[in-house]
Amino acid sequence: MAEQYDLIVLGSGPGGYVAAIRAAQLGLKTAIVERENLGGICLNWGCIPTKALLRSAEVFHQMKHAKAYGLAADNVSADIAAVVARSRGVAKQLNQGVTHLMKKNKIAVHMGAGVLKAPGTLEVTSDKGTETLTAKHIIVATGARARDLPFAPADGNRVWTYRHAMTPKELPSNLLVIGSGAIGIEFASFYNDMGSKVTVVEALDRVVPVEDADVSAFLEKSLTKQGLTVLTGAGVEALTVGATGVKAKIKTKDGKVTEGDYSHVIVAIGIVPNTEAIGLEALGVKTERGIIQVDGYGRTGIPGLWAIGDVTPGPWLAHKASHEGVTTAEAIAAELGNKDVHPHPLDRSNIPGCTYCHPQIASVGLTEAKAKEAGHEIKVGNFPFIGNGKAIALGESDGFVKTVFDAKTGELLGAHMVGAEVTEMIQGFVIGKTLETTEAELINTVFPHPTISESMHESVLSAFGRTIHM
Structure with a gap:
């Protein structure tokens, strides 16, 4: 007898496990299927462990430049094996955290490779054998993998x-x-x-x-x-x-x-979506270059079959997948009769992007060029970190904040930042865009001093000819 669920999530990355948790919170009998590690690529081999590596590199960089801060750190060196071991330890800790969350939310975990056999039916194969699961709804959240060069596939050595x-x-x-x-x-x-x-x-x-x-x-x-x-x-x-x-x-x-x-x-x-050999073709699921086409709630066009994350159109980011997971879980709950959830379709224009290089990069919304292409008459502000007291005190005065506004309405169209800690600051502009803020609200917002975030305020002032500190 096949195990019956309200929802099965195929894939346990930041989209899949979040969708499963939200579904369980809404009272749905939920299962998750994972072929490798709970938490998926992001948690085990992507977002989190890479940030652990980059943190080590950042500390090492500062140690090598200690003299600039009046400090002495002579003959510093890096142990790459220890740096990697720390990164893997961080990933292991978070993998265990996801395992705990599955137990806490009473989500059934089936380890193995899942294949869609029919609408609402999933076959899971592992070294223990094959089992069949059935559900009223299934979410495909199988993620993506790195794209190889056709003339030099990765060998893991060179x-x-x-x-x-x-x-x-x-x-x-x-x-x-x-x-x-x-x-x-x-x-x-x-x-x-x-x-x-x-x-x-x-x-x-x-x-x-x-x-x-x-x-x-x-x-x-x-x-x-x-x-x-x-x-x-x-x-x-x-x-x-x-x-x-x-x-x-x-x-x-x-x-x-x-x-x-x-x-x-x-x-x-780039990446390749993991949509081969999971049974999509037999069900008639529409894909373009392997990417599953969905509506704003994750519907594939096949009743009861949904998709989120890197198997759907971009941007291919963990936080976009998690947001989709919540939206899709709530849409499924609504279809199953829950009248207390009111999901909103995904708005891709409000998804921030972050790059954790040195210096960091963060952005949301339209670039200056894209805003012009879209027909907007624009006002652009720019404020360099060299005019910010906190950035100078930190020794991180290289960077700037750029803001793009609609000249007629004052709508914030985009924000673009490069420099220290901008990946932490961008969320202020993301919230502003989500709330459909204009320059008036941002100008009248009090930013704390001394913080690098004051550069955000000054950039807005710059767009409207009111810069104070430059």
Whole structure:
């Protein structure tokens, strides 16, 4: 007899486990299916352990620059094995936390690979055998994996994906990073701080190309100042992998092809959704390049089948997946008769993006260019950290806050930040956009002193010709 549930969640990443918890809170009999580790890629091999690595690199960076603070820290060194061990310990702690949350919320956990066999039916296979689960609703939250280069697939030895880069057996002496999105730039920043010579190759005309052009320009200048080599408008033509290194042919923006020797290569050219071999085709689920098409609540068009997270259209971010998990769980509860939940469809324009390189990047909403393309008449504010007392006191005066407003209505269209702690500050602008704030509310908000967040206020003032400290 198949186990019957109200909801089965296939995948336990930040979308899946959050959806399961919210569904359980709403009284639904819920199960979660996971083939590897509870918490998924983000918790075990992505967002959290990489931030642990980057924290170690940040502390190491500060130790090497202790003299600037009137301190002495001579002959400092890094133990890459210990740095990795700390990162893995953080991941293990949070994995155990998710396990606890499943028990606390009485969510049944089925470890194994799940395949959709029919609407409402999921077959789970593990080393213990195969079991069949049934449910009124199923959420697909199987996430994504790193995209390989077709001519040089990752081998875990010399050619790495992010997963290999998190557990290096040795510190690269000369590292090539292909791709300058968030993953590529974070690892480039980490290994540079740890002492590797780093080269970044980006096919488009600027690094972190989804960010505002001013942020991209500032970051490239900062990375170059830190000693990285940044090649934009360039492409890797070929990789020849040997026992002790990799030869790379790189075509630069001027059309010339050069050959360089590297100890290791990180491939960070995007992700592939994990939607193969889980039974979607047989059910007639609509996908585009493997991405499941959904409405604002996660409906796939197949009754009772939903999808969230990296298997759906972007941005492919953990917090977007978690938000979708709550929305979809509440939509399912409403369909099952709960009249006390009122889910709202996902608004992608209010999803922040954060990159934890050095310096940090954070943004929400439209860039200046995108706002113009959308037909807005705009007002733009910009305030540099060099005008902020707290940033100067911290020794972190490199950075700025940029804000974009609709000139006619005062609507906050976008905010873009680069510098110390901006990933913590961006939420202020996210809340403002969610509340549909205008410049008037932001101008009249009291920001605490001394904080770097005062730069947010000054940027708004700048857009309307009222800057105080610059």
